[in-house]
Amino acid sequence: MNDSAQLLLAHGSRDPDWRRPFEWIAADLRAAHPERSIVLCYLEMWHPRLPEAVRTAHAQGARSFRITPLFWSRGRHLRDDVPRIVQDLLCELPGCAIVIDPPVGESGIVRAAVLHLLA
Incomplete structure (x- = not known):
């Protein structure tokens, strides 16, 4: 494994069909970037959860x-829960660096794609 990993974080759902689009995204990203370590993980209700993946x-x-x-x-999850989980992991795993990207929905590219889809 590389010394870095990208963790794609989805919320989680009890419905296994809910995961399918996230699994497609992770698989497509891995295919496009085989040199990168890309892990799909969840905040709750499915595994691996974020701490487990890290x-x-x-x-x-x-x-x-x-x-x-x-x-x-x-x-709330991204404002409170994820930063708390990250802080706990940083204390548990000293010497690690963890960066949290903005949610993909805040990306201009994603907004443009949604507007294109809805047009």
Whole structure:
């Protein structure tokens, strides 16, 4: 494994069909960038959850983590829960760097794609 990992973070749902679009995104990104370590993980209700994904990648040698939330906006989970989880992981795994991207829904590219789809 690389010394870095990109964690695609989805919310989670009890419905396994809900995961399908996120799995497609992760698979397409891995195919486009085979040199990168890309892990799909979840905040709740499915595995691997974010802490589990970071710990597994860390055990495989990753020390730099980029969390990309596959969320529309920065709600309570991204304002409160994810930063708390990251802080706990940084205390548990010293020497690691963890960056949290903005949610994909805040991207101009995503907004343009949605507007194109809805036009």
